[in-house]
Amino acid sequence: MEEILRDFKPFIKKKGLKYTQEREQILKEIVSIKGHFDVEDLYLRFKEKNSKISKASIYRTLPLLVEGGYIQEVYRQDGHSHYEVTLTKTPHLHFICIHCREVQEITDERLNVLIKEYEEEREYKLLTYHLEIFGLCKACKGLKL
Amino acid sequence: MEEILRDFKPFIKKKGLKYTQEREQILKEIVSIKGHFDVEDLYLRFKEKNSKISKASIYRTLPLLVEGGYIQEVYRQDGHSHYEVTLTKTPHLHFICIHCREVQEITDERLNVLIKEYEEEREYKLLTYHLEIFGLCKACKGLKL
DNA sequence: ATTAAAACTGAAAATCAATTTCAATTAGGA
DNA sequence: TCCTAATTGAAATTGATTTTCAGTTTTAAT
Ligand SMILES: [Mn+2]
Ligand SMILES: [Mn+2]
Ligand SMILES: [Zn+2]
Ligand SMILES: [Zn+2]
Numbered sequence: 001m002e003e004i005l006r007d008f009k010p011f012i013k014k015k016g017l018k019y020t021q022e023r024e025q026i027l028k029e030i031v032s033i034k035g036h037f038d039v040e041d042l043y044l045r046f047k048e049k050n051s052k053i054s055k056a057s058i059y060r061t062l063p064l065l066v067e068g069g070y071i072q073e074v075y076r077q078d079g080h081s082h083y084e085v086t087l088t089k090t091p092h093l094h095f096i097c098i099h100c101r102e103v104q105e106i107t108d109e110r111l112n113v114l115i116k117e118y119e120e121e122r123e124y125k126l127l128t129y130h131l132e133i134f135g136l137c138k139a140c141k142g143l144k145l
Numbered sequence: 146m147e148e149i150l151r152d153f154k155p156f157i158k159k160k161g162l163k164y165t166q167e168r169e170q171i172l173k174e175i176v177s178i179k180g181h182f183d184v185e186d187l188y189l190r191f192k193e194k195n196s197k198i199s200k201a202s203i204y205r206t207l208p209l210l211v212e213g214g215y216i217q218e219v220y221r222q223d224g225h226s227h228y229e230v231t232l233t234k235t236p237h238l239h240f241i242c243i244h245c246r247e248v249q250e251i252t253d254e255r256l257n258v259l260i261k262e263y264e265e266e267r268e269y270k271l272l273t274y275h276l277e278i279f280g281l282c283k284a285c286k287g288l289k290l
Numbered sequence: 291a292t293t294a295a296a297a298c299t300g301a302a303a304a305t306c307a308a309t310t311t312c313a314a315t316t317a318g319g320a
Numbered sequence: 321t322c323c324t325a326a327t328t329g330a331a332a333t334t335g336a337t338t339t340t341c342a343g344t345t346t347t348a349a350t
Contacts, residue, residue: 056337079335
């Protein structure tokens with residue numbers, strides 16, 4: 001996590017942007033989150049600690065962090081984006097129950113291998129990917145819908 | 146495509162819904178589309194042929210068609226959903242260039258095998274999935290961004 | 291350390307996809 | 321044909337995200 005912060009300033013400067021308190025605070029807060037988060041989650045965390053970071057700044061910073069590879073948009077639920085820290089975490093996919101909204105993470109190195117393979121074949125530069133599987137979880141599939 | 150329409154009425158009736166002109170027109174129009182489409186595309190197609198199908202009806206019908214397996218939401222771009230007819234098409238993934246917005250389709254049976262495997266392991270009921278790979282396409286990766 | 295220009299910020303307004311409301315219309319069983 | 325519930329189109333609303341803009345901060349050059 002220290003590693004991430006050390007890397008962030010050069011990343012920002014290299015893009016000709018300013019290294020602001022807000023950008024630093026947002027990244028620091030994010031790396032302290034274990035699990036998924038959305039803009040509202042982040043905003044409330046700042047509010048609780050009386051930090052007056054605005055949603056506008058959050059919305060402006062998240063794409064930068066995605067671009068830098070610090071976080072990833074991992075799925076979309078209830079009409080908004082959810083993110084998580086990329087960190088040392090292996091890329092993984094999400095199973096989302098359309099009934100109870102549970103989100104399960106599935107990690108499978110074989111998937112990453114396939115994705116890499118496509119990258120070479122198509123000669124594109126891979127930045128990130130999302131695999132979202134929708135269905136009914138074990139608990140919900142028995143219920144009559 | 147005739148097959149799809151033959152199947153649609155029973156599907157609608159089985160759900161206790163009414164088989165309306167609008168629902169039929171929407172499905173007919175959709176099966177005539179080759180490639181991806183979004184709500185605006187569909188709406189404009191109806192407008193051109195002086196059909197007064199509203200966006201509200203389109204928005205109300207698409208989830209039904211997804212549920213029935215006639216179409217799939219395949220990716221999200223520019224803040225809105227894009228669909229395509231499921232038809233006999235093999236499930237596939239999409240590579241999206243974040244610069245020029247090009248969308249490439251990639252079909253790989255090995256991916257489907259993995260997805261099925263997860264379904265059995267986790268004991269959920271698979272309904273659909275999206276795999277979106279973001280990056281820079283061959284043409285764009287050389288440009289200085 | 292001062293200064294100045296450009297980038298950035300918070301708050302509010304704007305945008306825009308998607309959903310909801312509601313009065314009028316339609317489907318389809320009795 | 322009649323009746324009622326479901327559906328529709330248009331308009332209003334919602335809610336996430338983006339944009340605007342006046343005031344603030346960063347940063348490089350004095
Ligand atoms: Mn995850
Ligand atoms: Mn496709
Ligand atoms: Zn569930
Ligand atoms: Zn491109």
